[in-house]
Structures are given as structure tokens and as C-alpha cells.
Amino acid sequence: MQIAGATIPRNLLDQSAALQKRHEATTSSDxxxxxxxxxxxxxxxxxxxxxxxxxPDRFRLVDAGAGVGSLAAAVCExxxxxxxxxQIEIALYETDATLLPLLEENMRHCRQVLRAAGHDLAxxxxxxxxxxxxxxxxxxxxxxxxxxxxxxxxxxxxxxxYFKIGADSAHALAMxxxxxxxxxxxxxxxxxxxxxxxxxxxxVAITPRSFCNGxxxxxxxxxxxxxxxxxxxxxFESRRSTFDNVLQESVITHTLCQGVAxxxxxxxxxxxxxxxxxxxxxxxxxxxxxxxxxxxxVLRIPASDEDARIIETVESWPxxxxxxxxxxxxxxxxxxxxxxxxxxxxxxxxxxPLIEPHNVKAFKTTWxxxxxxxxxxxxxxxxxxxxxxx
Numbered sequence: 001m002q003i004a005g006a007t008i009p010r011n012l013l014d015q016s017a018a019l020q021k022r023h024e025a026t027t028s029s030d031x032x033x034x035x036x037x038x039x040x041x042x043x044x045x046x047x048x049x050x051x052x053x054x055x056p057d058r059f060r061l062v063d064a065g066a067g068v069g070s071l072a073a074a075v076c077e078x079x080x081x082x083x084x085x086x087q088i089e090i091a092l093y094e095t096d097a098t099l100l101p102l103l104e105e106n107m108r109h110c111r112q113v114l115r116a117a118g119h120d121l122a123x124x125x126x127x128x129x130x131x132x133x134x135x136x137x138x139x140x141x142x143x144x145x146x147x148x149x150x151x152x153x154x155x156x157x158x159x160x161x162y163f164k165i166g167a168d169s170a171h172a173l174a175m176x177x178x179x180x181x182x183x184x185x186x187x188x189x190x191x192x193x194x195x196x197x198x199x200x201x202x203x204v205a206i207t208p209r210s211f212c213n214g215x216x217x218x219x220x221x222x223x224x225x226x227x228x229x230x231x232x233x234x235x236f237e238s239r240r241s242t243f244d245n246v247l248q249e250s251v252i253t254h255t256l257c258q259g260v261a262x263x264x265x266x267x268x269x270x271x272x273x274x275x276x277x278x279x280x281x282x283x284x285x286x287x288x289x290x291x292x293x294x295x296x297x298v299l300r301i302p303a304s305d306e307d308a309r310i311i312e313t314v315e316s317w318p319x320x321x322x323x324x325x326x327x328x329x330x331x332x333x334x335x336x337x338x339x340x341x342x343x344x345x346x347x348x349x350x351x352x353p354l355i356e357p358h359n360v361k362a363f364k365t366t367w368x369x370x371x372x373x374x375x376x377x378x379x380x381x382x383x384x385x386x387x388x389x390x
Contacts, residue, residue, distance in 0.1 A: 012077040013042040015109050016070040019102040023068060027098065035096060039067055040159045040206065041273035044252075045074035051204045051232060051254040052155055055079060058087045060153045062196060064130040064160060064189050066092040067099055069106040071157045072123075076110040080117050088114070090123040091153070093130040100127055131171045131188050152198040158205045160189035178223045187211050187220045194227050197257035203228065209249040212299035221297040228255035229262050230290055234279070235303050237271045251301075265289045269303045284308060331355075333378060333387050341384040342375035351377035352388055 020039045024032075032038070040048075048071060055078070063072045072090050079086050094103055103125055111121040126133065165171050167181045171188055178191035186207045193203050211217040232254035256262070265286050268279040282305065291298050302308040321328050333354070335342065343351055345368075353367045354377050368376040378384065 012073040016073045019068040043274040047275040048204045049074035049078045062091045062153045062156045064093045064158045066094045068102045085118045088121045156193035156203045160186040179220045199258040201257040206252045209251040232266045235269045341379040343377040346377045350380040
């Protein structure tokens with residue numbers, strides 16, 4: 001496209017990537033980790049921006065934990081492909097003072113490019129905590145003369161910080177309706193965004209997968225999915241190839257606020273930072289994914305047809321484990337947190353067998369199995385008893 005003799009750049013994420021590298025060059029990975037700060041690769045930003053099903057003529061977006069603004073830039077880049085002009089308003093939240101100048105530079109660049117293409121962008125950068133900002137609804141008056149309802153957004157996009165918070169923290173108390181007890185900050189970002197969306201507003205988030213099951217996040221799941229309809233889940237086959245220095249498995253979720261429950265959920269899968277245009281795809285009825293038969297509102301996410309068939313097979317069994325007197329639990333041993341108790345070989349010490357996936361074969365568990373670099377046993381001593389089960 002030519003405007004006033006100049007070619008309009010289409011790739012706004014090149015600017016974002018350059019700003020990310022500039023920040024990373026002046027900060028340590030430990031400092032970023034302490035803040036729960038993990039930047040989103042460009043390919044994943046584009047994939048997330050493409051999840052939005054509608055971008056109305058007047059479009060309000062909130063980006064919580066904006067960083068240098070890569071996700072917002074990805075949405076702007078998508079808007080550049082639209083023929084009809086859009087009026088866009090973006091509210092960006094970022095508390096890291098070192099990122100604010102970079103975020104401002106990025107949004108200024110996005111506004112310049114959008115205006116050259118016939119669109120309009122107004123943005124507001126809030127150097128406030130997204131969870132603790134109790135004025136968020138009142139402050140978000142529209143910058144366009146549009147008569148939109150104050151305080152509600154058409155869409156939210158986020159890669160929130162990840163770190164644990166206590167039950168008595170200000171963040172947990174501020175979102176007590178959604179979750180009580182110790183938790184992780186990222187689910188509070190998801191809950192706050194859900195509160196700020198219009199009916200049928202869309203939330204696209206990349207987060208750890210840990211909220212999908214277990215008792216720890218049960219109350220959050222019940223609160224969240226009573227308000228948000230699940231539409232799309234994207235899985236990454238390798239956790240290490242997606243983000244640097246991130247041990248948790250990541251998942252992208254696309255949900256709709258107060259919408260009619262989707263009859264089916266699409267699951268896509270990819271490897272690494274670049275998501276192909278046509279990733280592996282599976283579509284299943286919503287009850288197969290969002291399972292509340294046990295009252296725990298668990299997300300079961302098969303990555304393939306074979307996974308889905310395994311779930312169906314297990315469901316066909318006539319008995320539940322509890323009915324057979326069996327209790328199922330993940331082991332309390334987290335290897336990297338218990339390295340002082342790991343043994344390559346017991347060698348006469350008091351030790352418990354350490355059972356890992358490579359010990360388990362079809363209808364058979366073999367121990368010990370010596371595998372290079374893998375411990376085979378767990379030292380039994382007063383300090384290790386809390387990690388062991390009878």
C-alpha cells in the first residue's frame with residue numbers, strides 16, 4: 001500500500017522484537033525471572049492476535065502486563081490487513097519502570113503506521129498494578145466520542161507474570177471472589193480481565209497449564225468458566241522450546257465472556273516458537289474437554305485423536321478408582337527441589353525407589369532401571385520424609 005509516496009511497513013512485531021532485545025541486553029535473566037517476566041515470541045503473538053473472531057469498527061483492547069507491547073502490536077499488525085478503517089483504543093498495564101519508555105516508543109510507532117493506513121489508534125499506558133488498580137473501570141472512559149459503555153472492553157490479550165502469592169497478599173484479597181488461598185498471580189490476571197469484558201468480549205491468554213486441573217485451582221475454574229465460554233486451546237509439545245528458562249507447560253486459551261456455551265472446543269498443537277498457519281487440529285464436544293462429572297471442573301486436553309480415544313476407553317470402565325479403594329495422586333517429589341536426596345544408586349543407604357516414566361512399561365513396572373543422568377532412588381532421612389508416601 002502506498003500513502004503519500006511511502007510504503008507502509010506491515011511487520012510491527014519487528015519493532016517489538018528489537019525493543020525486547022534492547023531490554024534483555026540491559027537486564028539479567030534472574031532479575032526478569034524474579035518479576036515473573038517472560039516475553040512472548042513474535043510468532044506466538046501473531047497466533048494469539050489471530051484468535052479474535054471480531055474487530056468492530058470501534059475496538060477497545062486491554063493488554064495486562066504489556067511488557068514492550070508485543071501482543072498489542074500483533075493486534076495492530078492484524079488490523080493493518082483490514083480494508084475498512086478502525087478506531088482502536090488500547091489500555092496497557094505495566095509496572096516495570098524500565099519497560100515504560102520502550103512500551104511508549106512501540107505504541108507511538110504502531111499509531112504512526114496505523115494512521116498512515118487510514119486507521120486511528122489511541123492508547124493509554126498505566127504504570128499501575130492491573131490487579132490492585134481498583135479504579136480500572138472508572139478510569140477507562142473512551143477516548144473516542146462513541147457512546148460506548150464505560151469500563152468495558154471488546155477484547156483482552158495477555159501474557160501475565162507467573163509467581164506464587166500468599167492467601168493474605170493484597171492481590172489475593174483484591175480478587176477473593178474468584179479465588180481464596182495461596183495461588184499464582186497469573187490466574188488473578190485472567191479473572192480481572194474477565195470482569196472487564198463486554199458480553200461476548202474475547203480473552204486470549206498464554207499462561208501456565210497448571211490451572212487446568214487439581215484442587216489447587218478448582219475454585220478459580222468454577223468461577224472463571226461460569227463467566228467465560230471456552231472456544232480454543234493451543235498446546236506446545238515442548239515446554240523448553242517455547243520460552244527460555246520456563247519449566248511450566250504453557251497453554252493458549254481463547255474464551256468468550258457471558259457468551260452462549262460453545263458446543264465444541266478446538267485444540268491445536270505445535271512445537272517451538274513458530275506456530276504454522278495450519279497447526280495440528282482436533283475439535284471435540286465441550287463436555288469432553290471441560291469435565292465437571294466429579295465436581296472439579298477439570299480441563300482434559302487431548303492433543304491427538306489417539307489421546308481422545310484413550311480418554312473414551314478409560315471412561316468406558318465400569319468402576320471408579322475410589323470405588324475400588326484406590327487413591328490416585330501425583331508424587332510429592334519435585335526433582336529439582338529435592339536434589340540433596342536423589343541417589344544414582346542406593347548403595348546400602350536407606351532409600352525408597354524413585355519411579356519415573358521410563359520405569360513404567362505396558363502392564364509392568366521395572367525398578368531399578370539405570371539411565372544415564374537419572375537418579376534411581378530417594379534417600380530416607382528425617383528431612384526427606386515430607387516428600388515420601390507410605
